[in-house]
Amino acid sequence: MKIASINVNGIREAVDRGFLDWLAEQDADVVCVQNLKAKSFELDDxxxxxxxxEGYFLDAEQDGFSGVGIYCRKIPKAIMYGLGFEQCDNEARFLQADYDRFSIVSFLMPDGSDYAAKQSFMTQYQEYLSKMSRKRREYIICGTWHIAHKTLDLANWADNQTTPGFKPEERAWMDQVFGPTGFIDTFREINRDAGEYTWWPKLDQDMPRGRQEGWRIDYQVIGPNLRRHVADAWIDVDATFSQYAPLIVEYDLEL
Structure with missing residues (x-):
């Protein structure tokens, strides 16, 4: 099973830059998209x-803001829209597709431009993650968490220690997610190298991404029972339809 996750940073703009061509080439079973910045009823078929x-989407109340979606080759048994707390659901940050053995989530954390709002979200989301970790169902949570966990996850970490996305309290929160809460960063199961990024805040399209300062803030997060099923993981830095790069993971699983 192949799952791709990508923050399109505006779905219509991404389509204009080749997103649908990229999608057709992937042969992915599931593609999770975030930050659509459009209502689904506004989009072409x-x-x-x-x-x-089959596409499934959750729209934010505010126009041109947030939004998540999931493209599925196999129709899910159920779709869950939101988590039941206002900040998450009104801003369209969580969409879940349920299959027999596990659920796949498209997720978008607040970016920290309103840092108090991000902290509030993290507190409520941590409660939900704790509940998820105790369930018998397995989860694959795909999306932009807007936090670089370790120093090897961003280029210029020394100058960004007070920047939202790398603040000590955010990194400590991720320590909890990947520690006591019991979840796993699939990419780091495969690749422990520095210089692996999914977002370039000052992206210059004329300069190769490898020469620019990036952050790894996109994840596919799983529970410990799925660890042995992670077969491969990589970042598609050649996909240039967004300021973000797709994160692709192959699992030794079937839908």
């Missing part, structure tokens, strides 16, 4: 239902 996929 070519975006809602690309060939071979």
């Amino acid at each position: 070519s975006i809602l239902y690309p060939e071979g996929y």
Whole structure:
């Protein structure tokens, strides 16, 4: 099973830059998209239902803001829209597709431009993650968490220790997620190297991404029972339809 996750940073703009062509080339079973910045009813059928996929979307109340979606080759048994707390659901930050053995989530954390709002979200989301970790169902949570966990997860970490996305309290929160709460960073199961990034805040399209200062703030997060099923993981830095790069993980699982 192949799952891709990508913050499109505006779905219509991403389509104009080749997102649908990229999608057709992936042969992914599930593609989770975040930060659509559009209402689903505003989108063409070519975006809602690309060939071979069923699309599911959650729209934010505010126009041109947030939004998440999931493209599925196999129709899920159920779709869960939101988590039941206002900040998450009104801003369209969590969409879950349920299959027999596990659930796949498209997730978007607040970016920290309103840091108090991000802290409030993290507190409420931690409660939900703790509940998820105690359930018998397995989860694959895909998306932009807007936190670089370790110093090797961003280029210029020394100058960003007070920047939202790398503040000590945010990194400590991730320590809890990947520590006592019991979740696993799939990418780091495969790749322990520095210089692996999914977002470039000052992206210059004329300069190769490898020469620019990036952050790794996108994850596919799983419970410990799925650890042995992580077969491969990589970041598609050649996909240039967004300021973010797709994170792709292959699992030794079937939908």
